[in-house]
Amino acid sequence: MARSFSRMWLPLILLLLVIPLVVSTFYISVLNNIGMFALATLGVVLLTGIAGMTSFGQAAFVGLSAYTTAALIAPSTLNLGAMMGAPWLALAAGLALTLLFALVLGLLTLRLQGHYLPLGTIAWGMALYSLFGTIESLGGHSGVPDLPPLRIFGLTFGDGPRMFYLIWGCVLLAIVLIRNLLESRLGRAIRALRGGQEMAASMGVDVFRTKMIVFLIAAALAGLSGWLYAYTQRFVSPGPFGVQAGIDYLFMALLGGIGSLWGAVIGSAAVVLMREWLQDWLPALLGHGGNYESIVFGLLIVLVMHRWPGGIWQGVARRLKLRQHGHMRLPQTGAAVEPLPRRPRPKPRERILDVRDVTRRFGGLVANRQMSLRVDAGEIVAVIGPNGAGKSTLFNLVSGVDVPDEGDVLFRGHRINGRTPRELAARGLSRTFQHVKLLPEMTVLENAAIGAHLRGHKGVFASALHLDGEDEARLLAEARRQLERVGLGEHLERTAGSLALGQQRILEIARALCADPCLLLLDEPAAGLRHKEKQALAELLRKLRSEGVAVLLVEHDMDFVMGLVDRVIVMEFGQRIAEGRPEEVQRDPAVLKAYLGGVEE
Numbered sequence: 248m249a250r251s252f253s254r255m256w257l258p259l260i261l262l263l264l265v266i267p268l269v270v271s272t273f274y275i276s277v278l279n280n281i282g283m284f285a286l287a288t289l290g291v292v293l294l295t296g297i298a299g300m301t302s303f304g305q306a307a308f309v310g311l312s313a314y315t316t317a318a319l320i321a322p323s324t325l326n327l328g329a330m331m332g333a334p335w336l337a338l339a340a341g342l343a344l345t346l347l348f349a350l351v352l353g354l355l356t357l358r359l360q361g362h363y364l365p366l367g368t369i370a371w372g373m374a375l376y377s378l379f380g381t382i383e384s385l386g387g388h389s390g391v392p393d394l395p396p397l398r399i400f401g402l403t404f405g406d407g408p409r410m411f412y413l414i415w416g417c418v419l420l421a422i423v424l425i426r427n428l429l430e431s432r433l434g435r436a437i438r439a440l441r442g443g444q445e446m447a448a449s450m451g452v453d454v455f456r457t458k459m460i461v462f463l464i465a466a467a468l469a470g471l472s473g474w475l476y477a478y479t480q481r482f483v484s485p486g487p488f489g490v491q492a493g494i495d496y497l498f499m500a501l502l503g504g505i506g507s508l509w510g511a512v513i514g515s516a517a518v519v520l521m522r523e524w525l526q527d528w529l530p531a532l533l534g535h536g537g538n539y540e541s542i543v544f545g546l547l548i549v550l551v552m553h554r555w556p557g558g559i560w561q562g563v564a565r566r567l568k569l570r571q572h573g574h575m576r577l578p579q580t581g582a583a584v585e586p587l588p589r590r591p592r593p594k595p596r597e598r599i600l601d602v603r604d605v606t607r608r609f610g611g612l613v614a615n616r617q618m619s620l621r622v623d624a625g626e627i628v629a630v631i632g633p634n635g636a637g638k639s640t641l642f643n644l645v646s647g648v649d650v651p652d653e654g655d656v657l658f659r660g661h662r663i664n665g666r667t668p669r670e671l672a673a674r675g676l677s678r679t680f681q682h683v684k685l686l687p688e689m690t691v692l693e694n695a696a697i698g699a700h701l702r703g704h705k706g707v708f709a710s711a712l713h714l715d716g717e718d719e720a721r722l723l724a725e726a727r728r729q730l731e732r733v734g735l736g737e738h739l740e741r742t743a744g745s746l747a748l749g750q751q752r753i754l755e756i757a758r759a760l761c762a763d764p765c766l767l768l769l770d771e772p773a774a775g776l777r778h779k780e781k782q783a784l785a786e787l788l789r790k791l792r793s794e795g796v797a798v799l800l801v802e803h804d805m806d807f808v809m810g811l812v813d814r815v816i817v818m819e820f821g822q823r824i825a826e827g828r829p830e831e832v833q834r835d836p837a838v839l840k841a842y843l844g845g846v847e848e
């Protein structure tokens with residue numbers, strides 16, 4: 248059994264309480280530095296390691312907040328340091344400015360794919376570094392000296408034990424809040440950003456908004472770190488906030504464990520302590536001074552990354568048998584949880600999907616030419632055809648991934664041309680993928696629960712403060728119900744990546760069912776399955792059909808299709824060449840010629 252994180256908290260808090268009483272002033276100061284770095288690095292872990300967005304701009308955000316604080320409280324600037332509530336004013340101003348710049352940068356780059364975000368953050372880091380150095384009233388490259396110490400609650404915080412408690416209190420609080428967030432509905436969406444954006448959008452996640460939330464949280468952590476920095480160092484200059492420093496934050500996250508929150512603490516500690524020690528030891532060892540620590544430091548990082556690609560924390564967590572993201576909340580059973588509300592059920596035989604004369608061209612190639620099809624409630628329809636016939640194109644047009652050039656796609660009587668996958672998910676259209684799109688490190692239960700994303704409502708603050716208990720309990724209970732419905736009820740706590748392919752495909756169906764769909768779109772659901780797995784899948788689809796779900800599937804496996812579906816549509820060269828019950832289609836001469844040549848009648 249994985250040992251609970253909570254059992255770590257008490258010893259950890261006791262340790263932190265005792266440390267300032269037993270270590271030297273010098274090491275308290277070093278630990279304060281580590282804590283401030285850890286706060287900003289937590290942002291990098293969340294942004295880069297967990298959500299998959301690379302940023303070199305974290306140091307610039309720290310600097311922006313530190314400079315804002317300095318500009319308000321230093322004697323050489325606005326000199327508000329002695330004013331009542333000055334630290335709170337500085338904190339509010341630092342955070343507000345950091346968040347404002349993050350918002351603008353995020354609006355400019357987060358919608359774009361590829362390297363725009365990393366490049367944007369490099370440009371932002373360079374620009375801010377130059378700006379800090381050129382503003383004369385902020386001391387140019389010499390910086391702003393003589394900041395007053397932090398005074399709050401009638402206490403003065405220097406760089407000693409009190410500041411230590413404040414900084415490490417902030418670090419622990421940030422870890423708890425982010426951990427809570429990651430275990431929530433929004434957290435599952437955040438964790439899906441790295442490698443699962445297309446899937447997340449199809450499950451109703453607002454990908455851009457989720458990215459923006461992560462970007463702002465990372466900037467807020469940097470802002471808090473910058474405020475603490477200004478009061479701890481009592482001097483700010485551009486040096487620690489350039490692009491090089493931005494790279495250092497990434498190093499810290501990588502070294503500690505880019506995917507884990509504790510990695511931020513371990514990485515910061517490793518980098519700060521290594522620097523301290525190397526600066527002392529190397530000149531003594533080599534007999535003369537120089538910047539050798541950078542070289543040794545670089546080599547050490549390469550070595551650690553080679554030995555533990557997941558970072559130091561992953562190695563430690565494995566050894567101590569700790570879970571990477573704390574404890575998953577398990578669903579309650581029975582009547583304790585009120586089921587989620589369901590959308591109005593379609594009437595028996597109601598027309599769910601109606602594709603009318605749809606054409607899609609790619610340059611000169613017509614991938615779909617005046618294709619029509621319909622699927623009613625309680626019906627399974629298959630689209631088949633040889634490679635390149637246009638099945639995937641049709642699937643994309645129906646699922647909102649692509650838009651037809653001509654014709655209409657109607658879902659429950661409403662035209663849905665050009666609607667995004669997210670909008671379609673909200674209307675009750677849910678899908679699986681040709682190449683399974685699961686989050687392999689997340690549990691089966693969490694993967695399924697992503698499908699119920701639109702049926703929960705709690706946001707960032709409720710999730711971070713664990714005020715989403717009821718919402719979350721209902722979502723997880725629904726995920727469990729769907730997993731039991733498809734026969735995966737015994738595997739809730741396993742990671743999705745540890746399931747066999749057949750089970751993974753079934754899990755995708757459970758995830759789609761969590762959205763309470765009227766129409767299930769299945770993209771080659773039998774691909775790669777063994778005979779028994781296909782039988783189990785067919786059984787499940789028959790059960791869903793009997794419950795009134797409409798199913799449209801694209802499939803290559805003839806045996807699977809012919810024994811299961813109500814109607815078959817055969818495509819060739821982007822057109823429908825036949826339609827009918829499986830036994831009719833199998834006898835159709837055009838189909839035999841085009842596609843089923845080898846299949847016995």
Ligand SMILES: Nc1ncnc2c1ncn2[C@@H]1O[C@H](COP(=O)(O)OP(=O)(O)OP(=O)(O)O)[C@@H](O)[C@H]1O
Pocket residue numbers: 609612613614632633634635636637638639640641
């Ligand atoms: N984005 C695109 N740009 C250009 N051509 C495309 C694009 N998508 C599909 N095509 C072309 O459209 C035709 C139909 O492709 P499609 O993938 O829809 O066929 P398919 O029936 O799904 O094939 P398969 O069974 O191999 O997946 C092919 O000739 C393909 O090369």
